[in-house]
Amino acid sequence: MPADLLSTFLVFCRIGACFMVLPGMSSARVPPQVRLFASLAIAVAVSTFIDERLQAYLAEPGPAVLLRLAVSEILIGLFFGLIARFYLLALEFIISGVAMSIGFGGMLGAMVDGFEMQAALTAFISLSALMVLFTLDFHHHVIVALLGSYDVMPFDTMPDMRLMLVDLVDVLRESFLIALRLGSPFIGFAIIINLGVGLLNKLSVQIPIYFISLPFVLAIGLVILYYSAPYMLSLFGQGFTGIYNLR
Known part of the structure; x- marks a missing residue:
């Protein structure tokens, strides 16, 4: 097989593995043909930037070398796709x-x-957040990160699994800190309303306060959600770009 086709195949392994777990593209409701042709088109476009380095390395490859390169590219692609998946x-x-x-x-x-x-x-909120990410072209950020990954994780060496796991843990930490900030108004509301309802229940044991308070809890919660949902989605979209810049 010519070296240019082999280089495109190896790039396709990295791009396709990333799209296999990327939010939106990995959905079962997206036809497999769409995912396949999108990955192939992006792989052909990306391979033009790194074709010279790969062709020099793939002059006379052996089966063991090709297998190692394919496994390494798939692992790297999964790593970059899981970053966006963990964030969502x-x-x-x-x-x-x-x-x-x-x-x-x-x-x-x-x-x-x-x-x-x-x-x-x-x-509802997760679908809205995914639409916000697509509106902000988050897939472009992922493709740029994949293109820059050839400088950080070159194709001629196996990726360091320990560093990749450490990076995924850092992504989890940062993602959950952002999520905690987004849900902090509701956490505070839940603490205050449950303390208040609990005190009322102790003062009037004969009345089922928890059943009576449920409509009020729902109404206040929906009012808070009405005013905070736009800011939640906006902050969620703005925080995505920083996830790929942790290291």
């Missing part, structure tokens, strides 16, 4: 807590990006 999972986690704090945790519905059951509020 942090938001889904905190929105699930928000749904429980305002009384919407029991209303389960199907996710648009997946098949597992989640709270309707979680599915």
Whole structure:
């Protein structure tokens, strides 16, 4: 096989592995043909920037060398795709807590990006956040990060798994700190409303305060969500670019 085709194949391994776990592109509702041709088109475009380095290395490759290169490229692509996946999972986690704090945790519905059951509020906010990321061209940031990864993680060496795991832990930490800031109004509301309802229940044991207070908790929670949702989505979109700049 010519060296230029081999170099495009290795680039496709990195791009395709990233798109396999990237939010939005990895959804089961996206046809596999769309993901395949999108990955192939981007791989052909990216390979033009690094074709000379790869062709010099792939002059006379052996089967063991090709297998090692393919595995290494797939691992690197998965690493960059999981960074964006963890960032969105942090938001889904905190929105699930928000749904429980305002009384919407029991209303389960199907996710648009997946098949597992989640709270309707979680599915709505996560889909809105994903649309905000696509509006801000987050996939362009991922492609730029993949293009720059050839300087940090060259194709002729196996990636350091320890450093990759450390970087993923740093991404998890930063993502959950951002998610905690986004859900802090609802956490404070849940603490205050539960303390107040608990004190009222102790003062009047005969009255089922928790059942009576549920409509008020829902109403106040929806009012807070109405005013805070635009800022949550805006801050979530702005914080994405910093995730790929942690190291």
